[in-house]
Amino acid sequence: MELNVYLAGQIHDDWRENVKNKAMAKELPVRFFEPMTNHDRSDNIGEEILGEQPNAVFKDEAASAFNNLRTNVLMQKADIVLALFGDQYKQWNAAMDVGAATALNKPLILVRPESLHHPAKEMAKQAQVVVEDLDQAIEALAYIFQKN
Template sequence: MKLTVYLAGQIHDHWRDELKHHAKEHKLPIDFVGPMENHDRSDNIGEEILGKQPNAILKDEAASSFNNFRTTILMSKADVVIALFGEKYKQWNTAMDASAAVSLGKPLILIRPKELHHALKELSNKANIVVETPTQALQALSYVFE
């Protein structure tokens, strides 16, 4: 059996690379997908496809249409969603993706530091598993294969 795992969360550091590396080290049969990690491409995809937009709001609207399209396809094909909430960046996209996973009935592993317990209590209650680190999330996935 092979799993496809959607990695939801901020794209400003290398948490995905670390998780993928550890999964490979442990020889877990997992394919990882997720949001566009090239921030400039994500911000500009609407104009790349539709052409120059008249203002910043319409540029964002165009980009969000294509990013949501991509996310919907990849998440619907995923077997599991891991959503990481960190302390440094605003987490709006992570919250949206985690909520979409719940709505789609996708198994959800929520990674959040204990400092965010109160802010994420309702979403945490909807997740299948809540952990504090990417390593713990990978251990949860590893358990599936035992």
Template sequence: MELIVYLAGQIHDDWREQLRQGAQARNLPIRFKGPQENHDLSDEIGERIKGTQPNAVYRDHVASEVNNLRTRVWMQKADIVIALFGEKYRQWNTAMDASMALALNKPLILIRPESLHHPLKELAQRAQLVVETPEQALDALAYLFKE
């Protein structure tokens, strides 16, 4: 059995690559999907498809349309969603993706530092598992394959 795991959350560090490498090192049958990690492509994709927009608001709007399509398709196909909330960046997309996962009835692993316990308390109560590090999330995924 191969799992599809959607990795929701900020794209400004290498947490996704850490999970990919860790899963590969453990020989876990997991295929990871997620948002476009090339930030420039993510910001430009709407104009690449629909043409130049009159201003930054419309540019963001058309990019969001395409990026939301990608998110919805891969999240619907996912067996599990992992949503990472970090300390450094505003996490609007992560919150939206975690909420979508719950609305789609997808099992959710929430990664958040202890310092975000209070602002994420309601979301944490709806997740199947709350951990503080990507490594802990990987440990939970590995456990699924134990006989």
């Protein structure tokens, strides 16, 4: 069995590469999907496809449409969603992705440090599992494949 895992949440650091490397080291049979992590591409995709927009609001709206399309398609392919809610960046993407995973009835592993228990409490209630770091998230994935 191979699982498709969507890596949801903020796009401003290399946490996804960390997860992929840890999964590879454990030889987990997983395939990863993720949002567009090239921030400039993500912000400009609307204008790249539709042409120049009249102002910043329309530019953001156009980019959001294409980013939401990408997220929806890739998340539908996922068997499980792993969402990182961290403390370094504003976490709107993580919150939105948790909502999408819930709407699509996707099993969810939420990664959030204990210090963020309060701001992430509603998201935590949507998750099947809440862990504090990426090592614990990898162990949760590994447990799925463990034989009796």
